[in-house]
Amino acid sequence: MTNSTSKEQDTHPLTSSFERYLQDKGKGRGGDGGNYRRNAERELQRFVEWAAGDRGDDDWTGIVPNDAEREPAFEDIDERTFREYARHLAGDRGLKQNTVQTYYAYISAWCGWCVNEGYLEAHYTQRASATAPLPEDDGRKPGDQQAWTPEQRHELTRHVDEQARDAVEAYTTLPADTTSPDKQRARYKALKATRDRAFVYLIAYTAVRVGELLRDPNDPRRRGVRWEDLNLEDGSMDVYRKKQQWDAASLPDPVTHPLKQYRKMLKPPTDRWPVFPTFDQRTLGTLVQEELADRGHQPAAIEDRRDEFVCDLLLALEDDIRPQSITTDGARSMLRRLTDDAGVDVDHPRHEYLAPHGGRRGMGEVLVRSFGYTVAARYLDNSEEMVRERYSHIEAGELGDVATEALNEIDG
Structure with missing residues (x-):
């Protein structure tokens, strides 16, 4: 040719x-x-x-x-x-x-x-x-078919744990004479670090689909989970499922502490705030200007108000200007950044980072191996037939072990 x-x-x-x-x-x-x-x-x-x-x-x-x-x-x-x-x-x-x-x-x-x-x-x-x-x-x-391995899950969660711990400690131990801008910068850094950790833990341990957590620009029903959808004491979260209805998802113990610390740092003005609001500066800047203008503020007053804060997210929190949730694309960008920052080695032909569906599939592997297909299907919000099909390699391996044991007994 x-x-x-x-x-x-x-x-x-x-x-x-x-x-x-x-x-x-x-x-x-x-x-x-x-x-x-x-x-x-x-x-x-x-x-x-x-x-x-x-x-x-x-x-x-x-x-x-x-x-x-x-x-x-x-x-x-x-x-x-x-x-x-x-x-x-x-x-x-x-x-x-x-x-x-x-x-x-x-x-x-x-x-x-x-x-x-x-x-x-x-x-x-x-x-x-x-x-x-x-x-x-x-x-x-x-x-x-990417599935986070236990080692990858550990590396990523350890990284976000360290980032959150260091950022929160730096913010909460600031000297009394720290200037307001420096306090705001430290808070923003702690906010971002605790946000990252809460999101990673949700993806790693709940097996909830990322589209059930965050906003889909093409589907107004998927506006992203809000704090009112979470019950951290009971360990549950209401999500809009793939089957087009609201349902309760489990929040296992490893997830609740990161969420609680993140909420303590975020201090959402109301429970109607998204759990994962956008941090995009351009989007927030436009939102703040439009909302303050709608409230009767003049352009000069709006700029003066914005100048009081190092970023528009902190102003939005202070004045209860509720932003939208981040999108699924935003979540993937976050996980790309965190995978690189954590130095996690990912060998996959299409996904060079720990993708959201890989966290769900990795949790499915754990559940099938530990509790069987029926329990895993309930947790994954799938039919048992589908779970058996997607995780058939586990059953094949187990049957191979059974066959080996049977042959050993005969040969013995």
């Missing part, structure tokens, strides 16, 4: 993007660590070798025009390139269906990054014609 290209001196080799991409996806100083980086680097090397004609059938000559003597370049790529690569992966009889999907996902993630960075004009790997040769979904859905 060959594609037309511009003048040879104007080409941009595919490999010119690799190091920068891998640094962005890597862990540690310089982005040179992490399982995801190692796996992505391996697949990118395989892809560029294939593009150069070094992999594939004997008839495959690569994507570089026959009259050009150079390595594969971005100018050689279009959606047909990835269609051929998908066909190459699917034709490798040694690869399982989900492995083919996983290998392709690494290349797709790089392609998406290249679009954002200006190397490519379109996300060719996601086009229907490019993905058509990939094997049908075998039910395992490798790109959607």
